Amino acid sequence: MLLEDYGFIGDLQTSALVGRNGSIDWLCMPAFDSGSCFAALLGGPEHGRWLVAPEAEPAAVNRRYADGTLVLETDFETADGAVRLIDFMPRRGSGPPRLVRIVQGLRGRVPMRIHLSLRPDYAAVTPWVEAVADGAVATAGPDAFHLCTTVPLEIRVGTVDSEFVAVESGRYRFALDRYASFEPAPVVEDAESALARTVEWWREWTGRCTYKGAYRDEVLRSLIVLKGMTDETTGAIVAAPTTSLPEALGGVRNWDYRYCWLRDSVLALEALLAGGYTGEALAFRDFLLRAGTGDPADIQIMYGIRGERRLTEFEVDHLPGYEGSAPVRVGNAAAEQFQLDVYGEVLSVAYKGAEALGRIETHMWPRWQAVIEHVEKIWRDPDDGIWETRGPRRDFTQSKVMAWVVFDRAVRIAEGFGLDAPLGRWKRARDEIHHEICERGYDPVRGTFTQYYGSTELDASVLLIPLVGFLPPTDDRVTSTIDAIRNELGRDGFVSRYSTTDTDDGLPGDEGQFLACSFWLVSALALNGRVDEARALFERLLGLTNDLGLLAEEYDVQAGRQVGNFPQAFSHLTLVGAAYAITVAERAHGADPVDGAPAV
Numbered sequence: 001m002l003l004e005d006y007g008f009i010g011d012l013q014t015s016a017l018v019g020r021n022g023s024i025d026w027l028c029m030p031a032f033d034s035g036s037c038f039a040a041l042l043g044g045p046e047h048g049r050w051l052v053a054p055e056a057e058p059a060a061v062n063r064r065y066a067d068g069t070l071v072l073e074t075d076f077e078t079a080d081g082a083v084r085l086i087d088f089m090p091r092r093g094s095g096p097p098r099l100v101r102i103v104q105g106l107r108g109r110v111p112m113r114i115h116l117s118l119r120p121d122y123a124a125v126t127p128w129v130e131a132v133a134d135g136a137v138a139t140a141g142p143d144a145f146h147l148c149t150t151v152p153l154e155i156r157v158g159t160v161d162s163e164f165v166a167v168e169s170g171r172y173r174f175a176l177d178r179y180a181s182f183e184p185a186p187v188v189e190d191a192e193s194a195l196a197r198t199v200e201w202w203r204e205w206t207g208r209c210t211y212k213g214a215y216r217d218e219v220l221r222s223l224i225v226l227k228g229m230t231d232e233t234t235g236a237i238v239a240a241p242t243t244s245l246p247e248a249l250g251g252v253r254n255w256d257y258r259y260c261w262l263r264d265s266v267l268a269l270e271a272l273l274a275g276g277y278t279g280e281a282l283a284f285r286d287f288l289l290r291a292g293t294g295d296p297a298d299i300q301i302m303y304g305i306r307g308e309r310r311l312t313e314f315e316v317d318h319l320p321g322y323e324g325s326a327p328v329r330v331g332n333a334a335a336e337q338f339q340l341d342v343y344g345e346v347l348s349v350a351y352k353g354a355e356a357l358g359r360i361e362t363h364m365w366p367r368w369q370a371v372i373e374h375v376e377k378i379w380r381d382p383d384d385g386i387w388e389t390r391g392p393r394r395d396f397t398q399s400k401v402m403a404w405v406v407f408d409r410a411v412r413i414a415e416g417f418g419l420d421a422p423l424g425r426w427k428r429a430r431d432e433i434h435h436e437i438c439e440r441g442y443d444p445v446r447g448t449f450t451q452y453y454g455s456t457e458l459d460a461s462v463l464l465i466p467l468v469g470f471l472p473p474t475d476d477r478v479t480s481t482i483d484a485i486r487n488e489l490g491r492d493g494f495v496s497r498y499s500t501t502d503t504d505d506g507l508p509g510d511e512g513q514f515l516a517c518s519f520w521l522v523s524a525l526a527l528n529g530r531v532d533e534a535r536a537l538f539e540r541l542l543g544l545t546n547d548l549g550l551l552a553e554e555y556d557v558q559a560g561r562q563v564g565n566f567p568q569a570f571s572h573l574t575l576v577g578a579a580y581a582i583t584v585a586e587r588a589h590g591a592d593p594v595d596g597a598p599a600v
């Protein structure tokens with residue numbers, strides 16, 4: 001199936017991908033980063049899935065989220081009638097992780113088919129399944145699963161099947177819980193009250209959205225997706241709920257995104273803050289304080305969702321990969337990289353948080369100061385860069401821009417709140433970095449900022465220059481950089497991060513057009529005063545979302561398909577940032593982007 005064929009549901013601790021054919025092909029329980037129990041996405045049905053669908057091929061499939069929620073409704077029209085499949089994961093509270101599927105007969109009598117094959121530990125294990133009074137229990141090592149239903153079941157080793165006829169107005173309920181096999185099966189809440197509670201919770205959450213700018217529906221959908229990637233118990237935000245969906249179909253650029261990158265999370269938070277969601281910002285701030293606590297020299301670029309530091313990367317050889325794109329990787333070696341930009345993102349969130357609260361908590365200031373002092377020592381060092389390339393370290397221009405952000409925001413906080421700080425020293429560092437970037441990161445002959453000092457290569461990450469306030473959005477160097485990136489990194493109007501032929505990223509093959517960079521281009525154009533061009537590109541990008549408004553990391557222009565992990569926080573948070581930038585540009589051209597639009 002195409003990535004566009006999947007819908008996303010979740011319970012704020014994990015999530016699942018539901019195909020438009022009624023098959024759930026990806027689910028990790030109990031947490032986003034647990035071993036999968038359904039991994040058909042990265043192989044075939046034999047790697048675990050849960051199908052609930054009409055027996056006959058449907059003539060039409062229409063789906064949507066119930067208004068303001070992450071509850072998915074898929075309508076199947078067949079020659080026998082019509083049914084609705086309602087899929088959701090209720091918020092847990094102290095209960096187990098649970099996936100609920102309700103079949104509602106809409107018209108006629110529709111023969112339905114259920115096929116559940118649980119394959120825990122990334123499809124390494126086939127569980128033993130036995131019948132119980134209210135359904136079936138599957139056990140495999142530490143994992144046990146309870147399928148609760150009143151529909152008759154056929155049980156075999158590793159699978160549960162069922163056939164029944166859905167009649168008009170009939171409701172057929174299935175709930176799958178995961179629990180520790182050494183504990184008793186949990187007592188289950190009935191599916192209908194779980195549905196009512198879930199809808200009510202999401203509607204209360206979306207009802208609090210304060211965003212009133214352009215493209216509100218699309219922004220709200222993206223905020224729901226970002227919330228769905230948030231672990232509400234720890235405050236962490238995952239970059240995506242999947243691993244190893246390829247950046248190029250059939251290629252090796254396959255990574256595990258089920259972790260909390262400081263960069264992605266901080267930018268996601270800025271998007272959530274733009275929607276009025278300060279609670280998420282504070283929860284992530286606390287995550288950051290716990291995970292990154294101690295010597296600032298030990299701050300990692302990413303953590304596990306509970307703050308784990310060791311994210312050892314390995315390959316799962318028995319999974320063939322999405323459309324044969326091997327290897328499938330678990331863990332991510334990028335955790336050991338040095339990426340200078342993350343300090344800028346951290347200081348940026350400190351500034352935005354203080355601005356939102358109207359004060360800076362006094363116990364926080366020494367922590368931020370320690371980070372700033374660390375950056376004073378390291379900002380001249382070459383790093384691995386925002387794209388985490390596995391090639392040589394460089395003086396990446398975007399990394400240095402974000403080092404400038406550290407001192408710029410430090411000065412703004414200290415001056416704005418009258419704090420005791422070595423302001424003279426910080427201002428000198430800020431100005432020295434600014435001067436150095438304009439001298440060494442800008443090619444006056446071509447009129448563009450470049451990928452790294454002294455290079456001629458381009459990199460779409462320099463589109464952040466106007467968005468973080470490094471230069472005014474209408475500065476000539478910004479205008480010509482926008483045009484150079486559009487012309488040289490653009491493919492059918494969408495932009496690549498960099499050219500994989502010119503840049504040594506340590507990997508073979510190419511990749512798709514990076515959606516976040518394309519949304520940054522929208523923001524840069526809007527703030528540059530080219531709002532019509534910004535809107536035109538934004539609307540083309542909206543045209544790439546699937547019928548549920550979901551976006552992967554990249555778009556393969558040639559294949560006309562979404563590629564990369566799905567759904568991807570980076571794409572959705574930059575969508576929000578771009579809508580916000582269009583709104584700011586239309587309301588007051590020339591507004592300060594640092595205090596206005598989120599820098600995403």
Ligand SMILES: OC[C@H]1O[C@H](O[C@H]2O[C@H](CO)[C@@H](O)[C@H](O)[C@H]2O)[C@H](O)[C@@H](O)[C@@H]1O
Pocket residue numbers: 239247253255256257261263264332333334386387388389390570
């Ligand atoms: O394509 C190379 C790199 O891809 C991943 O990194 C990308 O995703 C991160 C999470 O969204 C994002 O923060 C980063 O900027 C992107 O380049 C992968 O995690 C890396 O291991 C890989 O080298």
